[in-house]
Amino acid sequence: MSVTNLLDNWAAVRHFHPIDDKPHDPYKWAMAIDLDACIGCNACAVACYAENNLPVVGREKFKHGQVMHWMRIERYWDEDGRDYPDQGFQFLPMMCQQCEAAPCETVCPVGATNHTQDGLNSQIYNRCIGSRYCSANCPFKVRYFNWYDYPTTENVWPAEMNYQLNPDVTVRGKGVMEKCTFCVQRLRAAEVTAKGEGRIVREGEVQTACQQSCPTGAISFGNLVDPESRVHKQWQAQQVDLDKDMQEKNQKEGGSDLRGYRILEELRSYPSVMYLERVRESAV
């Protein structure tokens, strides 16, 4: 337990940003969400409840802003003084963006939220002391705190309802921070299986729960460093680079005719979720 050890360990935890000496290898999990396909139906959000043991907090607590949905569907429209939202809405599924330089990680006093080697922002429930600094510093506000002890709260998981809980996922107690994990339990299972077979996880072998349920296939998910993956191809075709805070394509005269972008990219948190802009027909 020398100081050297201490520094080494600490450096290892902190150094999984996409930098040259520590590339993501063999995995970097990432997403692409096509807003033109997303219809705002909420199926993904419900899937997340089912997969990740999210508590239903009830009307009163929802009213007090204490909802726990790791995935929320936002909906926007042009409020430019017109009478009707006659150009349609934009729905936006928003969950943890698994930032590469996650602002939530640096501020956690106990290191309960960290970057993993495969590019996730992980949350260690056991370690969390509930200071909520991470949430304070998350620009997307996608962290959800256990304001109450939901497992023992009346009517959250009353008898029998608890049988639905996914044994692969912890049920969180009061005072702990949580958020979308990219369904890490599924990723780990796939990674371990692949490792046992001496290969890496193949494209399509693992899906997040939200992706799996989405009726329009708006969400794609996969290994960004695998050239065979759809996510890799999408990011590449859209010319979105993980480790840029401003994409080259956007600096061109007249902007870009590509739809890929990341939200609040300029804050340099390097999100792992690329969105594809909603499209609207110009002829009507």
Next chain:
Amino acid sequence: MKDIREDIAWAKINQDVMKSLENPRPLYWVILFFAVLAFGIGIGCEVYQYQMGMGVANLDNPHVWGLYIATFIFWIGMSHSGTLLSAILHLMHADWRKPIYRFAEAMTTFSLMTAGLFVMVHLGRLWQFYYAVPYPNERWVWPNFQSPLLWDAMAIFTYLSSSVLFLFVGMIPDLAIARDNMQSGWRRKLYTLLALGWEGTDRQWRNFRVTYLTIACFLIPLAVSVHSIVASDFGMSQQPGWHVTSFPPYFVAGALYSGCAAIITLFIILRYVFKFEEYMTLPILKKIVRLTFAIAMVWTYLNCVEFASVWYSHDAVSKDLLIQKMTGPYAPFWWAMIFCGSIVPLIFAIKRFQTNIPVLFATSLLLNLGMWLERWMIVSPTFSHGYYPWTWDHDQWPSMIQWGIVFGSFGWFTLLFMVFCKMFPSVSMYEVKEMVYHRSLHLKQNGTVEQGVH
């Protein structure tokens, strides 16, 4: 206007101060009663919150911090003037510090202890607080040294321990006096223990002076750094309204400001309760008031700097937040802060009010209210109106539990402070003697003064 009598007998000084350990005015007990009551309410609220979860505070996602953090900063700020001013004035040989520094230092210590409570009260899993302590452990699990919150914890702990040391060391000669003037009993035993065998020998005095000076030198940068670090909790984050370079000096100024205001409040209370009119004189009060006024203007200036830099920057989000503070649901509180923090202290510029006790008492309370509001206006609006419009939150207000704990903290502080002042000499006897000695050298040469005992 009467200052300390230059011909006062040293024995009289001892007598007067020692009396404060015995029979304060009845108001003392009234204050103590209300302090205990308030503290009890706070405890009740905390127990309930501990049982139920933080939700009862009516915090929410994403409004995850509220009055606890605001009041935490408030108490840290409050701690600043005592020790810091005492140390600075000590180095500057300002003799008017002498009658008041003891209680000011006690104020520092107890406000730090109160601030510390809020760190705990705020934690979602209070029972795991020690994860934030860098204790050696088999698994090499360390806290995250990158987190300003951790710096915070360390800074506060260092500041608290140094302040306690400063307070204690400075008190040693007086403890010896108390020991020597006490009849037998547990108090005498306590003073004997704490006086560390002080005899007043030359060697003891020499060592004492060096130690005291050293701690004072150490404390000044420490105190400045503490509030700078508290400022880093915000300044180092990415959120609009917080990501401001001027936050450390702004916080330090705010801290000195609220500390000075608190000194005025407590000065007036102690002077009356413990019948210290002889020592806590109006000229001293006037000096503090003038100092407070100067700091108020610095704080006002720094506020303007912040607004101006937001206004002229291209940071639309911060600008939006600033406008929101001025016009949104927090506007009444924000304007109250400006009023209390920048307008009310203008009273201090009027000479005739500089020694008017009722006016000063009321004003000092308003200043502190303003400074408490300042902290709240730093913390909450950013949460309610941050980067991400979808998650804005203008409807949730602190619950009675939050208010109860904040209220309780004032009880806790008052309790500690009042008990201290009755247990220990809150006016430094030996230093007042020094002061009188220096001021009355010419009288002394004539040999007309009673020989004091010390």
Next chain:
Amino acid sequence: MIDSDSVKNLAGHPFDRRDFLKVLGWGGAAAALSGCGNTSIEDGKETVVSYVEAKDYVIPGVAVYFNSTCAQCDAGCSITGKIREGRVLKLEGNPESPINKGRLCGLGQAAVQHHYNPDRVREPLLRNGDKGEAISWEKAYALINEKLAGVKGEEIALVSGDVSGHQKVLLGNYMDSLGSKNHFVYEAVSPAVVRAANLKFYGVEMPRYRIDKAKVVLSFGADFLGTWVSPVHFAQQYAAFRKGVDGQRGVLIQAESKMTLTGANADRWLAVRPGTEGILALGIINALGVATGDVAELVKDYDKVRVSRETGVEPSNIDKIAAILKLRSPSLVLVGSAAEGYQHGLQNAAAINLLNQVLGNVGKTIEAPVSVPFPQMAPAKGKTAALKDLNDDLAAGKYKVLFNVATNPVFTAPASYKFRDNMAKAGFKVAFAHYLDETALQADLVLPLDSEMEDWGTHVPEYLADTVQINIQQPLMERLHANTRGFGDILLALVKQRRAEEYKAFDDYYGYLRSAVLQNKAALGGAGSDDDTFWNDTLSNGIVKLSGASGALSLKVDVSGLKLPTPKEIDEQYPMNLIPAVTSNLRDGRHTNQPWIQESPDPLTTIVWDSWVEMHPKMALQLGIVEGDIVKVTSKTGSVSAQVYLFPGIHPDAVSIPIGRGHDAMGRYAKGYGVNPFEIMDAVFESATGELAMHETRVNITKTGQRVIVVKDEGPAGGRQMGRKIAARMSTDQVDLSKEV
């Protein structure tokens, strides 16, 4: 030892399903002991249960998957249940189904909360005054027998929701055995008028829509992404449609008075004055200028100026729509519940369907459906007229015994029906129920049903995406409560009371079902394989796919009798139209007791756990109403009070209240949340079909002076992004979709 082969066996076939269920049952009990799940990292209540004696097929920690069918709505999506240690954990879509191709909507996923619901009825209950007294099944059956004794067939009625497959066959047989023809098939929300209009114009009730083949979709209030007919299927078609045929992105135009989820996704959303959808359709035909003969004659008066005046749609928009429909072909015009809910609903729907004929879409994007080779299994389709008929009969005291299953008419009947009172006139009322919902509470005998995850069955969806498919429903785990029974089992027991001989070969419904399927093995595509293999394969697949004959669509256009009324004048006393909204979460309210559904924000308003009165901000301004005001909505029939939500996606002449909340029974998650718009719905009917005209109710709005905070996900910024680039948008002329992956 468990090797990988046995894992394959689990996922695949050869073992006895009933044996497996026993194992599952054991596992379920073990799970109950271990309390897995409902423990937290804090409370330290975990109990470790040893699995050293685990039976074959249960590998602790390894999930098994079984296919079945979603019963949350009638779309008939196929599900794959994930089962661990004998408990069903999660439902996923079965990729083999052409309907949902591996996807599932939120409502479908919430079915596990139906199954594990704490408020399920667990014992047969016999009314004793105001209370239900638990009795044995023997006693319950005996009681039914006793009550039926001497009752004539015409004095017996049964009201059910949509029903198909072998349950329908058995149900029919039971009614036969009782000599009753009074089976009322009632669905509160069903496209019955559209079916009638389709029959008139296409020769079939429900053609196959090909959104994916269309370049332009013009939908008149058909919420095909949210609630209409087969939403998961249509959402998938929609995704393909947006990607485009030949790289040209499909264009969606939605015309309706209250924005639906589909409307929210449109490129152009048109706020139509309530009830004038048909006029708009005729106006577009007029603007197209391609109609000849009768049609041209019909639309000649529907010029832009008039149509715009009557519908509120701007003339420029009519031109734009006509232009794009002309330019991009094929297109597809859809007619949904918003257009059919009026007295002239059929005329509305016909006018809109006419547009498809004029545009030549029939046969291109509107295809003939396949016909189901076993008509006795084909779905009986619910109508609201059925409830009207039943109600009239009940009021007249025609029935001595009333059976109720899979529908909740006390909740969904317009208050003016006085259905609750009329139902009381039936001497003996039996409800087959999952919950003590409003209707079950009125029954004399409540028979607790297995959940869809415990029961056997077959289902034939009305809307077949591809070929004919018979969907299998099978238990995903052993029944949770010892005293619930499958619907089929109950029917079998009842029919045996009448025709013991005929059914004596079947111990239970499982046996009946197996034998019924195997009897038709050859027709079901199993010729050549032995019984066990075929049966196990069928269960394993969860779907039987058959090729059915496609009929032809009628191409002849008959506009005789098509006449649209001029829009009604504004009624001074009741100036607004009430639109009872069908939302994708709640549908007709039969699943409101599932907490995921309650907490799943309404996609448009983001409101949870409560009802709201949706109102255009302009109208609200006129009335001095702001968000959160509690208003009283009064119709001729009655009034309800609820919070206001201001929303520009609604015609200013209309207000909308969602259907599905406002339960005063059913369970802890449903009871007491929100209001029920059926309580103020006027009894007005579509003139040709007799269906309830759900959009014809006129109301007025008064403030009560109370105000609340609306509980919703959206923050005070509303739909605004405040200049941050959050949900970005491009227009088609800026973007090059051809380069995309």
